[in-house]
Amino acid sequence: MKKTHHHDVLVVGSGAAGMTVALQLADKYRIALLSKSALKSGSTWYAQGGIAAVFDNEDSIESHVQDTLIAGAGLCHEDTVRYTVEQGPEAIRWLVQQGVKFTLNSDNDDYHLTQEGGHSHRRILHTADATGREVSSSLADQVLQHPSIDVYEDHTVVDLITQADSNSSRVRCTGAYVLDDGNDCVCVFQAKVVVLATGGASKAYLYTTNPDGASGDGIAVAWRRGCRVANMEFNQFHPTCLYHPSAKAFLITEALRGEGAQLKLPNGERFMDKFHPSGELAPRDIVARAIDHEMKRLGSDCLFLDISHRSEEFLESHFPTIKAKCLSYGIDITREPIPVVPAAHYTCGGIMVNKSGQTDLWNLYAIGETAFTGLHGANRMASNSLVECVVYGQAAAQAIRDSIENIDEPEPARAWDESRVTHSDEDVVISHNWDELRRFMWDYVGIVRTRKRLERAHHRVKLLQKEIQEYYTNYKISRDLLELRNLVLVADLIIRSAEQRTESRGLHYTLDYPKTSDIAKDTIMVPINFAAQNVIVRKN
Structure with missing residues (x-):
């Protein structure tokens, strides 16, 4: 069994961000793509709602920018927001080139666009109510067919490997120690460049919409090697997760509320108008807090989301996954409301990066939910996350292409030493x-x-x-x-x-x-072994 693997680029994480950067670089470089479990098992696979981008003639880039800034409650970095929104349509076109099939209008070939909380226009491209599955499957098909991408499933990052850079006074990242679950051993993966695309950390909470792998691995390994993190206090709780004793982490997409679903108390009374003029389409933090408030006030285990006033044909065509899933638990959404509770959903903070995804540690990049770009501010607006994955995956790939030829091959790393540990009988x-x-x-x-x-x-x-x-x-x-x-x-x-x-x-x-302070400021955490000597990440 091979204990040391050598590649040009090591990508840790197999969601939309990781697969994007891998595909963008594979035509010229040898890529190792690590997946903690199966290739199609990350958070991208479970994303229902869609991807936000401007494709409606009545919409505009400026409107999308302003909606995002408002949702972010004064903490979004406007230059990052503008860059991401401007690159959004091109990101969609690239996904289509990779085989992603978005839902079209029945009467023409335009994309069918939905509206979600915080958005002032319909700008959510989707594939019915299983957009993430479509994106993940399409990208995975491309990845598995590419001869320059080596996929390693059931591999979990342990820690990053660092070395002194011979061309500067900086410390650089040259790989990672990785647990090979299948062979029960720790391998060394070495590369000129390492990209962390490991997703968020919502499994820190008892109730979450995330898969089991969302354990903050990238944030943790980067922090241990001296990278700053920012805005970790902003954990987004999705307002509507299916409440059922047998249901595990099943999200009820915000697109239902975009199509008229109403939040109701156990007695059937609507309540969101008391909390925000946009009612059910208020930003996620407001909706989640309103549900939490009413549940505590009433001592109720859950509240209800009702879309039974829409036709069965409409629900079958727009939300087939949710309809089938709820029906498997005895809930007919065409006739009765869905019991829902808020659940931890998205990590808005993360590893500090610049516009190319470069972290404080030389040759270490972070993209997707594990990174802090400044896009989401104090509250991520619905469906901005998947577009960020693609936009920053492309940006990181361009930065790597521009620099990798000038990076020396890493020195051989020491093998993992477990000579002084034993098997535990107390797991x-x-x-x-x-x-x-x-x-x-x-x-x-x-x-x-x-x-x-x-x-x-x-x-x-x-x-x-x-x-x-x-x-x-x-x-x-x-x-x-x-x-x-x-x-x-x-x-x-x-x-x-x-x-x-x-x-x-x-x-x-x-x-x-x-109360909200008049001064909006990021919360930046600096580790004792802060890696950067010449900080390459924009300060707030």
């Missing part, structure tokens, strides 16, 4: 710690926060970190242990960032500081 510790972490994050660092709740979370996360690090040091590693180690680190960053923000803004709402 139950991992599951217990995982459960404790997710429960106190939900209770204390959720939709509504207080100083006291954050203090409690801070105390408990420190105890968990100590216990998990001791376990990691003494026992043979597993994927579950690596994910827990990364999640507890990212949870600590979330808590510390939330404690620093003494205001309520966007997704961060605290009863101790209910």
